[in-house]
Amino acid sequence: MMAGMTTIVRTISRLLFPFMFLFGVYVLVHGHLTPGGGFQGGVIIAASVVMLWLAYGLEQSPIGFKLFRTEVLEAIGGLTLATVGLVGLVMGVGKFFGHVLPLGNLGSLFSGGDLPILNIGTSIKVAAGLILIFYAMLRKIAGEEL
Amino acid sequence: MRRVVPFVMVLVVGTILLYTVVNYLPPFGSFPQRKLGAFENQSVGQRILENAPRETGSANVVTSVVWDYRAYDTMGEATVLFTAVCGVLMLFLATRRQE
Numbered sequence: 513m514m515a516g517m518t519t520i521v522r523t524i525s526r527l528l529f530p531f532m533f534l535f536g537v538y539v540l541v542h543g544h545l546t547p548g549g550g551f552q553g554g555v556i557i558a559a560s561v562v563m564l565w566l567a568y569g570l571e572q573s574p575i576g577f578k579l580f581r582t583e584v585l586e587a588i589g590g591l592t593l594a595t596v597g598l599v600g601l602v603m604g605v606g607k608f609f610g611h612v613l614p615l616g617n618l619g620s621l622f623s624g625g626d627l628p629i630l631n632i633g634t635s636i637k638v639a640a641g642l643i644l645i646f647y648a649m650l651r652k653i654a655g656e657e658l
Numbered sequence: 659m660r661r662v663v664p665f666v667m668v669l670v671v672g673t674i675l676l677y678t679v680v681n682y683l684p685p686f687g688s689f690p691q692r693k694l695g696a697f698e699n700q701s702v703g704q705r706i707l708e709n710a711p712r713e714t715g716s717a718n719v720v721t722s723v724v725w726d727y728r729a730y731d732t733m734g735e736a737t738v739l740f741t742a743v744c745g746v747l748m749l750f751l752a753t754r755r756q757e
Binding site for chain 2: 543547590593594611618619625626631638648649651
């Protein structure tokens with residue numbers, strides 16, 4: 513049983529959680545336009561979830577968490593990367609990770625060919641992976657058997 | 659003596675590093691020209707900086723290098739993360755199998 517922290521920390525982290533999550537989504541979606549990308553956005557999303565866990569404790573956390581679903585999500589993120597690479601190899605210019613989608617206008621949100629898809633796949637993979645790592649470690653610290 | 663020897667070593671290594679940084683590093687904002695294959699007069703970095711927005715359609719040159727020019731490398735990086743997650747889950751959640 514993890515204790516969690518005081519009411520002040522709980523309230524602040526609960527209020528801060530949507531904004532942190534949204535900032536992570538912003539960083540990953542704009543990964544091909546501004547500094548950032550899949551890895552950074554995924555880490556910010558994972559940090560927002562871990563912040564709630566640290567403040568509330570694993571049991572009383574207001575977000576639902578399923579271990580199996582998170583594992584599947586991480587595999588889906590990794591499969592997305594491999595699929596985009598193979599599709600570029602087969603349908604594109606014959607290169608691994610060759611571009612299939614049109615490049616679009618430079619600087620607009622829907623541009624960059626396959627890069628936004630790769631960023632989203634990376635972010636899913638990184639966020640799910642880090643959440644899994646922190647979940648396993650927090651479970652061990654709390655001294656609980658599954 | 660036990661305190662003097664590490665101090666002298668730190669001093670000597672620090673002096674060597676400082677001397678190298680001051681005298682041999684290229685100035686800020688420039689990078690060494692690499693004589694490599696077809697890039698006789700321009701470095702690979704300069705070529706990527708000039709052509710990346712046109713070739714990949716991405717305004718962020720770092721992303722275009724990470725996921726376009728060196729995408730295979732980055733996928734290996736993602737595989738490393740996958741392996742790390744697998745190892746941590748094996749270490750910390752292994753009690754589930756025993757019950």
